[in-house]
Amino acid sequence: MSNSEGAEGPAPGNRGAAPCCPPLTERPLTAEEAERTAAMFKALGDPVRLRLFSLVASHEGGEACVCDISDVGVSQPTVSHHLKKLREAGLLTSERRGTWVYYRVAPSVVAAMSAMLAPRS
Amino acid sequence: MSNSEGAEGPAPGNRGAAPCCPPLTERPLTAEEAERTAAMFKALGDPVRLRLFSLVASHEGGEACVCDISDVGVSQPTVSHHLKKLREAGLLTSERRGTWVYYRVAPSVVAAMSAMLAPRS
Numbered sequence: 001m002s003n004s005e006g007a008e009g010p011a012p013g014n015r016g017a018a019p020c021c022p023p024l025t026e027r028p029l030t031a032e033e034a035e036r037t038a039a040m041f042k043a044l045g046d047p048v049r050l051r052l053f054s055l056v057a058s059h060e061g062g063e064a065c066v067c068d069i070s071d072v073g074v075s076q077p078t079v080s081h082h083l084k085k086l087r088e089a090g091l092l093t094s095e096r097r098g099t100w101v102y103y104r105v106a107p108s109v110v111a112a113m114s115a116m117l118a119p120r121s
Numbered sequence: 122m123s124n125s126e127g128a129e130g131p132a133p134g135n136r137g138a139a140p141c142c143p144p145l146t147e148r149p150l151t152a153e154e155a156e157r158t159a160a161m162f163k164a165l166g167d168p169v170r171l172r173l174f175s176l177v178a179s180h181e182g183g184e185a186c187v188c189d190i191s192d193v194g195v196s197q198p199t200v201s202h203h204l205k206k207l208r209e210a211g212l213l214t215s216e217r218r219g220t221w222v223y224y225r226v227a228p229s230v231v232a233a234m235s236a237m238l239a240p241r242s
Contacts, residue, residue, distance in 0.1 A: 024178045025178045025179050029175040031193075034168040034171045038167055038171045042166025045163025047152070047156045049159075050158060050159045050162065051155040054148070054150040054155070055149045058146050062241075107240055110238050111238070117231050118235045119232050
């Protein structure tokens with residue numbers, strides 16, 4: 001066992017999480033595009049998960065571990081579960097350092113979601 | 122009965138759908154902010170609903186009725202159901218004209234969602 005495990009890499013479930021689609025005002029999504037993109041929006045469709053996402057996104061240094069999160073009214077295992085779901089959806093990346101897994105926003109994925117909702121220019 | 126019914130106004134369930142929150146990178150959302158905002162993301166978290174939203178958003182004139190939508194692989198009542206859900210979440214507005222209800226994007230709500238996901242400036 002080495003203590004320099006480094007990045008965990010992409011979650012097994014997030015191969016489809018790369019930014020994919022034009023602004024929603026441009027043309028209708030195909031079924032396949034809708035399938036992969038809906039999963040990203042769904043990940044933010046839970047109040048606790050959305051709050052945790054904002055906690056990570058706004059945390060000092062742009063990253064946070066479960067050890068930084070204490071006041072959302074759910075247990076630490078539940079926090080871990082939700083952070084994993086956000087990682088599987090491609091919205092967070094993670095890196096293990098020692099005891100803790102640190103999460104940060106996947107900027108290109110979240111920026112792509114923002115662009116999809118951007119007003120018609 | 123008048124045939125100039127005009128706008129249907131906001132859906133009963135979308136009083137909380139006004140844009141509410143700062144970018145997610147700015148500060149953690151409060152529980153209440155997360156509650157009302159998660160409902161908007163959840164509305165786009167279903168592939169059929171997301172596809173219908175893109176159909177309305179990209180339709181000629183910026184509006185569409187069920188009569189304009191035929192090729193998403195679900196029945197017309199199901200289309201109607203999903204469009205109502207999007208309206209209840211505040212993402213679409215609707216107006217009845219004659220037989221049909223026409224839907225269009227609620228631009229301020231969707232722009233606020235986009236801004237919440239925008240990268241740190």
